[in-house]
Amino acid sequence: MSTEVDAAPNLSALYAKAAVTGPIRRGGELPATEYVRRDITIDHAHLAEYDRVCGFGLRDVLPATYPHVLSFGLSVRLMTDPGFPFPLVGLVHVANSITVHRPVLVTDVLTQRVRVANLRPHPKGRQLDVITETSVEDEVVWRETSTYLRRGRSDDSAPRADRVAEIEPGSPTAFWQVPADQGRRYAAVSGDRNPIHLRALTAKAFGFPRAIAHGMWTKARALAALEGRLPESYTVDVDFVKPLLLPSKVEFTAIGDPGDGATFAVHSRSGKPHLLGRVH
Template identity: 50%
Template sequence: MDWQTLDSPPLLPPLYWRAALKRKISGSTLPDKGLRCRVSLDPRHVAAYRKVCGFADGPILPATYPHILAFGLQMQLLTDRQFPFPLLGLIHLSNRIRLHRPLGGVSELTLAVHAENLQPHAKGATFDLVTTAHDALGLLWQAESRMLCRGVKLDGDAPDNTRPAPVDVSELTHWKAPADIGRRYARVSGDYNPIHLSALTAKLFGFPLAIAHGLWNKARLLAALGEHLPAANVEIDVEFRKPVRLPGEVTLSASAAGASGELQLKGAGDIEHMVGTWRPIA
Protein backbone atom coordinates (compact mmCIF):
# COMPACT_ATOMS: atom_id res chain seq x y z
CA MET A 1 0.00 0.00 0.00
CA ASP A 2 1.33 3.44 -0.99
CA TRP A 3 0.45 5.71 1.93
CA GLN A 4 0.24 9.49 1.63
CA THR A 5 0.24 11.50 4.88
CA LEU A 6 -1.62 14.82 4.84
CA ASP A 7 -0.77 17.76 7.12
CA SER A 8 -4.44 18.58 7.72
CA PRO A 9 -7.88 17.23 6.78
CA PRO A 10 -8.85 18.07 3.18
CA LEU A 11 -11.17 20.98 2.40
CA LEU A 12 -14.49 19.65 1.15
CA PRO A 13 -15.69 22.24 -1.47
CA PRO A 14 -12.97 21.40 -4.06
CA LEU A 15 -13.69 17.69 -3.58
CA TYR A 16 -17.38 18.24 -4.31
CA TRP A 17 -16.44 19.97 -7.56
CA ARG A 18 -14.24 17.00 -8.42
CA ALA A 19 -17.08 14.61 -7.62
CA ALA A 20 -19.56 16.57 -9.75
CA LEU A 21 -17.25 16.54 -12.77
CA LYS A 22 -16.63 12.78 -12.83
CA ARG A 23 -19.63 10.84 -14.10
CA LYS A 24 -18.08 7.86 -15.92
CA ILE A 25 -16.37 4.63 -14.88
CA SER A 26 -12.70 4.89 -15.86
CA GLY A 27 -11.34 1.44 -14.94
CA SER A 28 -11.92 -1.81 -13.09
CA THR A 29 -9.06 -1.98 -10.57
CA LEU A 30 -8.67 -0.17 -7.26
CA PRO A 31 -5.58 2.01 -6.71
CA ASP A 32 -3.00 0.67 -4.24
CA LYS A 33 -3.12 3.94 -2.34
CA GLY A 34 -4.16 5.12 1.11
CA LEU A 35 -4.42 8.45 2.91
CA ARG A 36 -3.48 9.28 6.51
CA CYS A 37 -3.99 12.35 8.65
CA ARG A 38 -3.80 13.35 12.30
CA VAL A 39 -6.90 15.15 13.60
CA SER A 40 -7.85 16.92 16.82
CA LEU A 41 -11.34 16.62 18.25
CA ASP A 42 -13.52 19.69 18.74
CA PRO A 43 -15.86 19.21 21.73
CA ARG A 44 -18.41 21.63 20.22
CA HIS A 45 -18.58 19.60 17.03
CA VAL A 46 -18.95 16.37 18.99
CA ALA A 47 -21.82 18.00 20.92
CA ALA A 48 -23.52 19.09 17.67
CA TYR A 49 -23.18 15.55 16.30
CA ARG A 50 -24.66 14.04 19.47
CA LYS A 51 -27.65 16.37 19.21
CA VAL A 52 -28.41 15.57 15.55
CA CYS A 53 -28.07 11.81 16.08
CA GLY A 54 -29.81 11.58 19.47
CA PHE A 55 -26.81 10.55 21.60
CA ALA A 56 -26.81 11.51 25.27
CA ASP A 57 -23.93 13.57 26.63
CA GLY A 58 -21.12 11.52 28.14
CA PRO A 59 -17.38 10.86 28.24
CA ILE A 60 -17.47 8.16 25.53
CA LEU A 61 -17.55 9.20 21.86
CA PRO A 62 -20.40 7.81 19.75
CA ALA A 63 -19.23 4.67 17.92
CA THR A 64 -20.02 6.27 14.54
CA TYR A 65 -18.23 9.58 15.18
CA PRO A 66 -14.80 8.64 13.72
CA HIS A 67 -16.58 8.32 10.35
CA ILE A 68 -17.31 12.06 10.57
CA LEU A 69 -13.67 12.86 11.33
CA ALA A 70 -12.55 10.76 8.34
CA PHE A 71 -15.11 12.03 5.83
CA GLY A 72 -12.71 14.46 4.12
CA LEU A 73 -10.08 11.71 3.71
CA GLN A 74 -12.72 9.37 2.31
CA MET A 75 -13.86 12.05 -0.15
CA GLN A 76 -10.29 12.77 -1.27
CA LEU A 77 -9.61 9.06 -1.87
CA LEU A 78 -12.87 8.48 -3.79
CA THR A 79 -12.46 11.58 -6.01
CA ASP A 80 -8.78 10.96 -6.81
CA ARG A 81 -8.02 10.75 -10.55
CA GLN A 82 -6.73 7.20 -10.05
CA PHE A 83 -10.01 6.07 -8.49
CA PRO A 84 -11.99 4.28 -11.22
CA PHE A 85 -15.58 4.89 -10.10
CA PRO A 86 -17.57 8.15 -9.91
CA LEU A 87 -18.48 9.10 -6.36
CA LEU A 88 -21.96 10.28 -7.29
CA GLY A 89 -24.11 7.21 -7.68
CA LEU A 90 -22.15 4.93 -5.32
CA ILE A 91 -24.58 2.99 -3.09
CA HIS A 92 -23.74 2.27 0.56
CA LEU A 93 -24.74 -1.39 1.07
CA SER A 94 -23.40 -2.16 4.54
CA ASN A 95 -21.25 -0.84 7.37
CA ARG A 96 -19.23 -2.69 9.99
CA ILE A 97 -17.61 -0.91 12.93
CA ARG A 98 -15.14 -2.54 15.33
CA LEU A 99 -14.55 -0.90 18.71
CA HIS A 100 -11.31 -2.33 20.09
CA ARG A 101 -11.30 -0.15 23.22
CA PRO A 102 -13.75 2.37 24.71
CA LEU A 103 -13.78 5.70 22.84
CA GLY A 104 -13.14 7.70 26.02
CA GLY A 105 -10.52 10.33 26.77
CA VAL A 106 -9.89 10.91 23.06
CA SER A 107 -8.49 14.29 21.99
CA GLU A 108 -6.37 13.34 18.95
CA LEU A 109 -6.52 10.49 16.46
CA THR A 110 -4.56 9.32 13.45
CA LEU A 111 -7.02 8.37 10.72
CA ALA A 112 -6.32 6.28 7.64
CA VAL A 113 -8.50 5.30 4.66
CA HIS A 114 -8.07 2.97 1.70
CA ALA A 115 -10.22 0.84 -0.62
CA GLU A 116 -9.95 -2.93 -1.05
CA ASN A 117 -11.82 -6.15 -1.78
CA LEU A 118 -13.20 -5.40 -5.26
CA GLN A 119 -15.79 -8.06 -6.11
CA PRO A 120 -18.39 -8.71 -8.82
CA HIS A 121 -22.02 -7.98 -7.91
CA ALA A 122 -25.26 -8.76 -9.70
CA LYS A 123 -25.63 -5.03 -10.48
CA GLY A 124 -21.96 -4.11 -10.98
CA ALA A 125 -19.11 -4.31 -8.50
CA THR A 126 -18.58 -3.74 -4.79
CA PHE A 127 -15.57 -2.60 -2.81
CA ASP A 128 -14.84 -1.91 0.86
CA LEU A 129 -13.91 1.59 1.99
CA VAL A 130 -11.74 0.85 5.04
CA THR A 131 -11.19 3.50 7.74
CA THR A 132 -9.07 3.12 10.87
CA ALA A 133 -8.43 5.32 13.90
CA HIS A 134 -5.31 4.97 16.04
CA ASP A 135 -4.49 6.70 19.32
CA ALA A 136 -1.27 6.64 21.34
CA LEU A 137 -1.93 3.01 22.35
CA GLY A 138 -2.55 1.70 18.83
CA LEU A 139 -5.62 0.63 16.88
CA LEU A 140 -8.74 1.99 18.59
CA TRP A 141 -11.50 1.79 15.96
CA GLN A 142 -11.97 0.50 12.43
CA ALA A 143 -14.79 0.36 9.92
CA GLU A 144 -15.59 -1.09 6.51
CA SER A 145 -18.27 0.48 4.35
CA ARG A 146 -19.26 -1.74 1.42
CA MET A 147 -20.02 0.36 -1.64
CA LEU A 148 -21.73 -0.66 -4.89
CA CYS A 149 -20.88 0.90 -8.26
CA ARG A 150 -23.46 -0.04 -10.87
CA GLY A 151 -22.39 -0.91 -14.39
CA VAL A 152 -18.88 -2.19 -13.63
CA LYS A 153 -18.04 -5.42 -15.48
CA LEU A 154 -15.81 -7.87 -13.58
CA ASP A 155 -14.98 -11.50 -14.28
CA GLY A 156 -16.27 -14.14 -11.87
CA ASP A 157 -19.48 -14.86 -10.04
CA ALA A 158 -21.00 -12.52 -7.49
CA PRO A 159 -20.74 -13.93 -3.94
CA ASP A 160 -23.99 -14.56 -2.08
CA ASN A 161 -23.91 -12.13 0.84
CA THR A 162 -27.58 -12.46 1.71
CA ARG A 163 -28.07 -11.93 5.43
CA PRO A 164 -30.82 -13.96 7.16
CA ALA A 165 -33.62 -11.99 8.83
CA PRO A 166 -33.22 -11.56 12.61
CA VAL A 167 -35.23 -14.12 14.56
CA ASP A 168 -34.96 -13.41 18.28
CA VAL A 169 -35.74 -9.67 18.41
CA SER A 170 -38.44 -7.66 20.12
CA GLU A 171 -39.57 -4.07 19.68
CA LEU A 172 -37.58 -1.59 21.76
CA THR A 173 -38.52 1.90 20.57
CA HIS A 174 -39.46 4.04 17.60
CA TRP A 175 -38.67 7.54 16.37
CA LYS A 176 -39.41 9.99 13.59
CA ALA A 177 -36.96 10.98 10.88
CA PRO A 178 -37.95 14.60 10.19
CA ALA A 179 -38.00 16.13 6.71
CA ASP A 180 -34.95 18.30 7.43
CA ILE A 181 -32.72 15.65 9.03
CA GLY A 182 -30.69 15.19 5.84
CA ARG A 183 -29.76 18.88 5.84
CA ARG A 184 -29.07 18.92 9.59
CA TYR A 185 -26.89 15.82 9.38
CA ALA A 186 -25.06 17.25 6.35
CA ARG A 187 -24.08 20.31 8.39
CA VAL A 188 -22.29 18.19 11.01
CA SER A 189 -21.01 15.41 8.73
CA GLY A 190 -20.04 17.37 5.61
CA ASP A 191 -21.99 14.87 3.48
CA TYR A 192 -24.08 17.05 1.17
CA ASN A 193 -25.12 14.29 -1.24
CA PRO A 194 -28.19 15.75 -3.05
CA ILE A 195 -30.30 12.62 -2.46
CA HIS A 196 -30.44 13.50 1.26
CA LEU A 197 -31.13 17.23 1.14
CA SER A 198 -34.62 17.74 -0.33
CA ALA A 199 -37.24 16.07 -2.50
CA LEU A 200 -36.28 18.41 -5.34
CA THR A 201 -32.59 17.47 -5.36
CA ALA A 202 -33.34 13.79 -4.69
CA LYS A 203 -35.58 13.63 -7.80
CA LEU A 204 -32.58 14.57 -9.95
CA PHE A 205 -31.11 11.18 -8.97
CA GLY A 206 -34.27 9.11 -9.34
CA PHE A 207 -35.63 9.26 -5.77
CA PRO A 208 -39.22 10.47 -5.27
CA LEU A 209 -38.32 11.93 -1.87
CA ALA A 210 -35.14 12.74 0.04
CA ILE A 211 -33.74 9.78 1.96
CA ALA A 212 -31.93 9.72 5.30
CA HIS A 213 -28.16 9.17 5.32
CA GLY A 214 -27.34 5.51 6.03
CA LEU A 215 -24.85 6.51 8.71
CA TRP A 216 -27.40 8.80 10.37
CA ASN A 217 -29.75 5.81 10.55
CA LYS A 218 -27.00 3.70 12.10
CA ALA A 219 -25.99 6.46 14.53
CA ARG A 220 -29.60 7.11 15.56
CA LEU A 221 -30.07 3.38 16.10
CA LEU A 222 -26.95 3.14 18.29
CA ALA A 223 -28.07 6.20 20.25
CA ALA A 224 -31.41 4.50 20.89
CA LEU A 225 -29.68 1.31 22.03
CA GLY A 226 -27.59 3.27 24.56
CA GLU A 227 -25.89 0.80 26.92
CA HIS A 228 -27.65 -2.18 25.33
CA LEU A 229 -24.34 -2.99 23.57
CA PRO A 230 -20.82 -3.35 25.03
CA ALA A 231 -18.65 -0.21 24.94
CA ALA A 232 -15.62 -2.09 23.56
CA ASN A 233 -14.44 -5.36 22.03
CA VAL A 234 -17.55 -5.30 19.87
CA GLU A 235 -18.24 -5.47 16.15
CA ILE A 236 -21.46 -3.78 14.97
CA ASP A 237 -22.37 -4.88 11.45
CA VAL A 238 -25.42 -3.56 9.59
CA GLU A 239 -26.83 -3.99 6.12
CA PHE A 240 -28.84 -1.17 4.58
CA ARG A 241 -31.97 -2.46 2.85
CA LYS A 242 -34.68 0.00 1.75
CA PRO A 243 -33.87 3.68 2.29
CA VAL A 244 -35.75 5.72 4.90
CA ARG A 245 -37.77 8.33 3.00
CA LEU A 246 -38.12 11.74 4.62
CA PRO A 247 -40.15 12.49 6.60
CA GLY A 248 -40.59 9.00 8.02
CA GLU A 249 -41.06 6.94 11.14
CA VAL A 250 -39.15 3.78 12.06
CA THR A 251 -39.27 1.06 14.71
CA LEU A 252 -36.19 -0.55 16.26
CA SER A 253 -36.26 -4.18 17.39
CA ALA A 254 -33.30 -5.95 18.98
CA SER A 255 -32.18 -8.96 21.00
CA ALA A 256 -31.76 -8.71 24.75
CA ALA A 257 -28.79 -6.68 26.00
CA GLY A 258 -25.55 -8.66 26.03
CA ALA A 259 -22.25 -9.44 24.34
CA SER A 260 -23.94 -10.38 21.06
CA GLY A 261 -27.30 -10.02 19.40
CA GLU A 262 -29.34 -8.96 16.39
CA LEU A 263 -31.17 -5.79 15.41
CA GLN A 264 -33.71 -4.67 12.85
CA LEU A 265 -35.08 -1.29 11.74
CA LYS A 266 -38.49 -1.24 10.06
CA GLY A 267 -40.73 1.47 8.67
CA ALA A 268 -44.38 1.87 7.72
CA GLY A 269 -45.91 -1.15 6.04
CA ASP A 270 -43.26 -3.42 7.60
CA ILE A 271 -40.59 -2.12 5.17
CA GLU A 272 -37.19 -3.40 6.31
CA HIS A 273 -34.66 -0.55 6.36
CA MET A 274 -31.74 -2.15 8.18
CA VAL A 275 -30.71 -5.47 9.71
CA GLY A 276 -27.60 -6.16 11.72
CA THR A 277 -25.69 -7.94 14.42
CA TRP A 278 -23.31 -7.15 17.23
CA ARG A 279 -20.78 -9.61 18.60
CA PRO A 280 -17.32 -9.75 20.22
CA ILE A 281 -14.43 -9.03 17.85
CA ALA A 282 -13.06 -12.36 16.61
Protein backbone atom coordinates (compact mmCIF):
# COMPACT_ATOMS: atom_id res chain seq x y z
CA MET A 1 0.00 0.00 0.00
CA SER A 2 1.53 3.30 -1.14
CA THR A 3 0.90 6.47 0.84
CA GLU A 4 1.82 9.88 -0.57
CA VAL A 5 3.66 12.31 1.71
CA ASP A 6 3.68 15.99 0.74
CA ALA A 7 6.65 17.17 2.82
CA ALA A 8 9.53 15.86 4.90
CA PRO A 9 8.16 14.49 8.20
CA ASN A 10 8.74 16.36 11.46
CA LEU A 11 11.53 14.33 13.03
CA SER A 12 11.21 15.91 16.49
CA ALA A 13 7.58 14.80 16.66
CA LEU A 14 8.48 11.32 15.40
CA TYR A 15 11.20 10.87 18.04
CA ALA A 16 8.73 11.91 20.74
CA LYS A 17 6.28 9.37 19.35
CA ALA A 18 9.00 6.69 19.36
CA ALA A 19 9.74 7.36 23.04
CA VAL A 20 6.06 6.97 23.99
CA THR A 21 5.17 3.96 21.82
CA GLY A 22 8.41 1.99 22.07
CA PRO A 23 7.55 0.10 25.29
CA ILE A 24 4.28 -1.26 23.85
CA ARG A 25 5.77 -2.82 20.69
CA ARG A 26 5.93 -6.59 20.98
CA GLY A 27 7.26 -7.83 17.65
CA GLY A 28 5.35 -9.37 14.78
CA GLU A 29 5.29 -9.00 11.03
CA LEU A 30 6.48 -6.02 9.04
CA PRO A 31 3.88 -3.62 7.59
CA ALA A 32 3.27 -3.51 3.83
CA THR A 33 3.20 0.29 3.80
CA GLU A 34 5.29 2.22 1.28
CA TYR A 35 5.75 5.97 1.70
CA VAL A 36 6.22 8.09 -1.42
CA ARG A 37 7.42 11.68 -1.54
CA ARG A 38 7.54 13.53 -4.88
CA ASP A 39 8.95 16.79 -6.23
CA ILE A 40 11.97 16.87 -3.93
CA THR A 41 14.40 19.63 -4.83
CA ILE A 42 17.88 20.07 -3.43
CA ASP A 43 18.51 22.80 -0.87
CA HIS A 44 21.95 23.98 -1.96
CA ALA A 45 22.84 25.50 1.42
CA HIS A 46 21.95 22.27 3.22
CA LEU A 47 23.93 20.22 0.70
CA ALA A 48 26.96 22.48 1.16
CA GLU A 49 26.82 22.01 4.93
CA TYR A 50 26.48 18.23 4.52
CA ASP A 51 29.49 18.24 2.21
CA ARG A 52 31.50 20.20 4.78
CA VAL A 53 30.59 17.89 7.68
CA CYS A 54 31.35 14.72 5.69
CA GLY A 55 34.41 15.92 3.78
CA PHE A 56 33.00 16.10 0.24
CA GLY A 57 33.92 18.82 -2.22
CA LEU A 58 31.26 21.12 -3.69
CA ARG A 59 30.13 19.58 -6.97
CA ASP A 60 27.07 19.50 -9.21
CA VAL A 61 26.64 15.77 -8.49
CA LEU A 62 25.17 14.59 -5.18
CA PRO A 63 27.37 12.46 -2.92
CA ALA A 64 26.18 8.85 -2.99
CA THR A 65 25.11 9.06 0.65
CA TYR A 66 23.12 12.31 0.39
CA PRO A 67 19.79 10.77 -0.78
CA HIS A 68 19.88 8.75 2.46
CA VAL A 69 19.57 12.04 4.36
CA LEU A 70 16.68 13.16 2.12
CA SER A 71 14.75 9.95 2.80
CA PHE A 72 15.60 9.58 6.47
CA GLY A 73 12.39 11.23 7.67
CA LEU A 74 10.28 8.78 5.65
CA SER A 75 12.22 5.88 7.15
CA VAL A 76 11.64 7.14 10.70
CA ARG A 77 7.96 7.72 10.01
CA LEU A 78 7.61 4.15 8.77
CA MET A 79 9.47 2.76 11.79
CA THR A 80 7.27 4.71 14.22
CA ASP A 81 3.95 3.74 12.61
CA PRO A 82 1.61 1.61 14.73
CA GLY A 83 2.15 -1.42 12.49
CA PHE A 84 5.93 -1.46 12.84
CA PRO A 85 6.81 -4.28 15.27
CA PHE A 86 9.94 -2.97 17.06
CA PRO A 87 10.89 0.12 19.07
CA LEU A 88 12.89 2.60 17.01
CA VAL A 89 15.31 3.20 19.90
CA GLY A 90 17.37 0.05 20.20
CA LEU A 91 17.48 -0.86 16.52
CA VAL A 92 21.12 -1.27 15.46
CA HIS A 93 22.20 -0.23 11.96
CA VAL A 94 24.47 -3.13 10.96
CA ALA A 95 24.88 -2.78 7.19
CA ASN A 96 24.15 -0.45 4.29
CA SER A 97 24.24 -0.92 0.53
CA ILE A 98 23.84 1.91 -1.98
CA THR A 99 23.67 1.56 -5.76
CA VAL A 100 24.18 4.65 -7.91
CA HIS A 101 22.71 3.83 -11.33
CA ARG A 102 23.76 7.16 -12.76
CA PRO A 103 25.02 10.46 -11.28
CA VAL A 104 22.27 12.36 -9.44
CA LEU A 105 22.55 16.08 -10.18
CA VAL A 106 21.79 18.91 -7.80
CA THR A 107 19.28 20.16 -10.37
CA ASP A 108 17.33 16.88 -10.53
CA VAL A 109 13.79 16.77 -9.11
CA LEU A 110 13.46 13.56 -7.13
CA THR A 111 10.82 11.06 -6.06
CA GLN A 112 11.61 8.75 -3.14
CA ARG A 113 9.90 5.54 -2.05
CA VAL A 114 10.59 3.84 1.30
CA ARG A 115 9.42 0.45 2.56
CA VAL A 116 10.55 -2.31 4.93
CA ALA A 117 11.06 -5.93 3.99
CA ASN A 118 12.84 -9.22 4.61
CA LEU A 119 12.37 -9.83 8.33
CA ARG A 120 14.69 -12.73 9.10
CA PRO A 121 16.66 -14.36 11.90
CA HIS A 122 20.05 -13.09 13.01
CA PRO A 123 22.43 -14.85 15.41
CA LYS A 124 21.72 -12.07 17.94
CA GLY A 125 18.00 -11.54 17.29
CA ARG A 126 16.13 -10.52 14.13
CA GLN A 127 17.02 -8.21 11.28
CA LEU A 128 15.14 -6.32 8.58
CA ASP A 129 15.81 -4.08 5.61
CA VAL A 130 14.67 -0.52 4.97
CA ILE A 131 14.61 -0.17 1.17
CA THR A 132 14.65 3.23 -0.51
CA GLU A 133 14.44 4.08 -4.21
CA THR A 134 15.13 7.51 -5.65
CA SER A 135 13.82 8.30 -9.13
CA VAL A 136 14.08 11.13 -11.62
CA GLU A 137 10.89 11.14 -13.67
CA ASP A 138 10.36 7.38 -14.21
CA GLU A 139 14.02 6.35 -13.97
CA VAL A 140 15.37 4.78 -10.77
CA VAL A 141 18.75 6.46 -10.33
CA TRP A 142 19.66 5.42 -6.77
CA ARG A 143 18.74 2.54 -4.49
CA GLU A 144 19.58 1.79 -0.86
CA THR A 145 19.15 -1.13 1.51
CA SER A 146 19.78 -0.36 5.19
CA THR A 147 19.84 -3.42 7.44
CA TYR A 148 18.82 -3.07 11.09
CA LEU A 149 19.17 -5.56 13.93
CA ARG A 150 16.66 -5.93 16.73
CA ARG A 151 18.59 -7.64 19.51
CA GLY A 152 16.83 -10.54 21.15
CA ARG A 153 17.09 -14.23 21.82
CA SER A 154 20.16 -15.84 20.25
CA ASP A 155 19.42 -18.02 17.23
CA ASP A 156 22.33 -20.36 16.49
CA SER A 157 20.53 -21.64 13.37
CA ALA A 158 20.58 -18.17 11.76
CA PRO A 159 23.15 -17.88 8.96
CA ARG A 160 26.13 -15.67 9.67
CA ALA A 161 26.59 -13.17 6.87
CA ASP A 162 30.02 -12.83 5.32
CA ARG A 163 31.58 -9.44 5.85
CA VAL A 164 31.90 -7.33 2.74
CA ALA A 165 35.70 -7.06 3.10
CA GLU A 166 38.52 -8.23 5.29
CA ILE A 167 41.35 -5.72 5.50
CA GLU A 168 44.22 -6.06 7.92
CA PRO A 169 45.03 -2.91 9.91
CA GLY A 170 48.45 -1.36 10.12
CA SER A 171 49.04 0.13 6.66
CA PRO A 172 46.59 3.04 6.58
CA THR A 173 45.97 5.36 3.67
CA ALA A 174 45.16 8.18 6.10
CA PHE A 175 44.50 9.00 9.74
CA TRP A 176 41.28 10.74 10.77
CA GLN A 177 40.92 12.77 13.94
CA VAL A 178 37.20 12.48 14.78
CA PRO A 179 36.18 15.17 17.31
CA ALA A 180 33.87 14.79 20.30
CA ASP A 181 31.13 16.87 18.65
CA GLN A 182 31.10 14.91 15.37
CA GLY A 183 27.81 13.22 16.27
CA ARG A 184 26.11 16.55 16.97
CA ARG A 185 27.48 18.08 13.76
CA TYR A 186 26.21 15.18 11.64
CA ALA A 187 22.88 15.13 13.50
CA ALA A 188 22.35 18.78 12.57
CA VAL A 189 22.57 18.03 8.82
CA SER A 190 21.03 14.54 8.80
CA GLY A 191 18.19 14.90 11.31
CA ASP A 192 19.36 11.69 13.02
CA ARG A 193 19.33 12.82 16.66
CA ASN A 194 19.52 9.42 18.28
CA PRO A 195 20.85 10.17 21.80
CA ILE A 196 23.68 7.62 21.47
CA HIS A 197 25.35 10.00 18.99
CA LEU A 198 24.99 13.31 20.81
CA ARG A 199 26.69 13.34 24.20
CA ALA A 200 28.45 10.96 26.56
CA LEU A 201 25.72 11.37 29.18
CA THR A 202 22.89 10.31 26.84
CA ALA A 203 24.99 7.56 25.28
CA LYS A 204 25.71 6.05 28.69
CA ALA A 205 21.97 5.59 29.22
CA PHE A 206 22.11 3.06 26.36
CA GLY A 207 25.24 1.26 27.51
CA PHE A 208 27.97 3.16 25.64
CA PRO A 209 30.90 4.69 27.53
CA ARG A 210 30.89 7.75 25.24
CA ALA A 211 28.88 9.07 22.32
CA ILE A 212 29.42 7.14 19.07
CA ALA A 213 29.71 8.36 15.49
CA HIS A 214 26.83 7.76 13.08
CA GLY A 215 27.54 4.82 10.81
CA MET A 216 26.32 6.79 7.80
CA TRP A 217 28.75 9.60 8.61
CA THR A 218 31.59 7.08 8.65
CA LYS A 219 30.46 5.68 5.30
CA ALA A 220 30.13 9.17 3.83
CA ARG A 221 33.57 10.17 5.11
CA ALA A 222 35.07 7.05 3.49
CA LEU A 223 33.45 7.84 0.14
CA ALA A 224 34.66 11.44 0.41
CA ALA A 225 38.18 10.02 0.66
CA LEU A 226 37.56 8.19 -2.65
CA GLU A 227 35.96 11.18 -4.35
CA GLY A 228 37.08 11.76 -7.94
CA ARG A 229 37.98 8.09 -8.42
CA LEU A 230 34.49 6.56 -8.31
CA PRO A 231 32.79 5.48 -11.56
CA GLU A 232 29.47 6.93 -12.72
CA SER A 233 27.60 3.73 -11.81
CA TYR A 234 28.56 1.55 -8.85
CA THR A 235 27.43 -0.19 -5.67
CA VAL A 236 29.06 0.49 -2.31
CA ASP A 237 28.41 -1.95 0.53
CA VAL A 238 29.48 -1.51 4.14
CA ASP A 239 29.25 -3.42 7.40
CA PHE A 240 29.14 -1.39 10.61
CA VAL A 241 31.25 -3.66 12.79
CA LYS A 242 32.06 -1.85 16.05
CA PRO A 243 30.93 1.55 17.38
CA LEU A 244 33.33 4.43 16.79
CA LEU A 245 33.59 6.19 20.15
CA LEU A 246 33.96 9.98 20.17
CA PRO A 247 36.50 11.49 20.18
CA SER A 248 38.84 9.07 18.39
CA LYS A 249 41.80 8.89 16.06
CA VAL A 250 41.20 6.17 13.47
CA GLU A 251 42.93 4.65 10.47
CA PHE A 252 41.37 4.71 6.99
CA THR A 253 42.65 2.13 4.50
CA ALA A 254 41.67 1.79 0.83
CA ILE A 255 42.93 -0.98 -1.45
CA GLY A 256 42.45 -1.07 -5.21
CA ASP A 257 41.10 1.28 -7.85
CA PRO A 258 37.47 2.28 -7.13
CA GLY A 259 36.85 2.39 -10.87
CA ASP A 260 37.60 -1.34 -11.10
CA GLY A 261 36.54 -2.38 -7.61
CA ALA A 262 38.07 -1.54 -4.26
CA THR A 263 37.85 -2.39 -0.59
CA PHE A 264 38.19 0.01 2.32
CA ALA A 265 38.07 0.01 6.09
CA VAL A 266 38.10 2.21 9.16
CA HIS A 267 40.05 0.75 12.11
CA SER A 268 40.78 1.94 15.62
CA ARG A 269 44.41 2.52 16.54
CA SER A 270 44.31 -0.86 18.31
CA GLY A 271 43.30 -2.55 15.06
CA LYS A 272 39.60 -3.18 15.74
CA PRO A 273 37.40 -2.60 12.67
CA HIS A 274 34.67 0.02 12.86
CA LEU A 275 33.60 -0.17 9.21
CA LEU A 276 34.40 -2.55 6.35
CA GLY A 277 33.41 -1.60 2.82
CA ARG A 278 33.54 -2.52 -0.85
CA VAL A 279 32.95 -0.62 -4.08
CA HIS A 280 31.98 -2.75 -7.07
